[in-house]
Amino acid sequence: MMAEAGDGTVGKALDVLDQVAACGRPVRFSDLLAESRYPKATLYRFLQTLTHQGMLSYDAESQHYALGVRLVRLAHAAWAQSSLAPLARPWLDRLSADTGETIHLAQLDQGQVLYVDKRNAARPVEMFAQAGKVGPAYCTGVGKAMLAHLEPQALEQALQRQSFHRFTPHTLASRALLLAELAAIRARGFAYDREEHEPGIICIAAPILTRTGRVIGALSVTSTTARTTLEGLAARAPQITETAASIAAEAESWRFPEQQQAGRG
Template sequence: MNKQVVSDGTLGKSLDILDSVVGFGRAVRFSEVLEISPYPKATLHRIMQSLTSQGMLAYDEERHVYVPGMRLVRTARHAWNQSSLAPLAAPFLDTLASDVGETVHLAQMENGRVVFIDKRTPENGFKTMAVAGRRAPAHCTGVGKAMLAFMDEKRRAQALENQLYEPFTPATHTTPGTLLKELDAIRAGGVAYDREEHEQGIVSIAAPIFDGYRRVIGSLSIVTSTMRMAPDALEHFRPALLRTTAQIGTEAAVWPFPAAQ
């Protein structure tokens, strides 16, 4: 066991275990889940059996491995269609990526962590590692800082408590003070930048997406490499970026998407 977690009883433990199994990204043996689980072997086995009987996990008796069950797949598909901005934003991402000729990232936030929801890479665009479902820190990404800056104070305070301030590059914020100062500037300027803060050589310009109540429900970024473009040149993309976030926000106004938190 490698960590301690606080769970809401059996339900919380079950969700933690589902996250662990799905997080492997492949079929996984019980022993592998046990190795990273904070729960005793008997507890883990009992809950995984229950999840299997409920269709949330499936067990392959020949290979002795677990995979996500079809009930989980169905639930995830419905949840994706209702809470993810990806289906609604798809045509706007297509247009933006085509217009700017660079990769576009769509993101939402959960518990202070960026969750990449979708991306578009034009034929000659810079290829990035982001994929739908991948998580990233908020304190050092353009999409993360764009959401943090425009959250209400309560949600922002909660999200900031979850930042670890890992120093990914020499440009990364490593203290709340420097980050908060930049968030003030982002609110004043309307857009956020990633100036090689998460990965050296990668830069972006990002803007928040608001719902009809001016709540932040996501963010959008245009991403490129310093080999292709000087960081200051990203400002050229501001009009197209802001136009697209406004279009997505208008479409999202009729549906209660979850606020960034």
């Protein structure tokens, strides 16, 4: 995510932090500079500040920057305070035991899917989605389930963040196709992933909604075309929608009451 005009110095520093994180490994200053939109002196100043604050670490011998341990503490606190994962745990465990398939719990983050928890199938399958990863919303079951229930303004903002890259022949690679699919999801009550992000991977997903219809997450049962079919997953629709409703009810009583949202500002 790139800092916007009103974000100031903090937003720009977070841009740099995101850039280091996106590298996926320790990285040299020269490599960051080659991809940075900031001048050399500005980038160096941000890196120094982030290092002094423990958000980055710097190895003087190898001259590499990496994410700092302070981020681990912050991530753990965010997971405990803002994520659905802690309160959803018993429902995920039950759904995993009942289905024997992979279970994903996700929330929206800047128009993209943030996977916050996962249960592996009885016979695990390698796939992209892992807890902590960010994935596209327009071509995943959980992403489409959440997009389908956003208010018009929030949906428009999320759509502007979609790349519509064609991952597979089944990817809905245009805004028009996605909007038609979102309308069908709203009518149906749940979403499918028809091998849209990864070949051979299919899922059924339900949104997690408050009583007033606000999106707070999504839940999916994921399998493979070698193991089952979309029709087979569809038989799980009542179970997954009931599980999503149970998580929503628990979330509202714990951390996400509507009156708290209305009272802010």
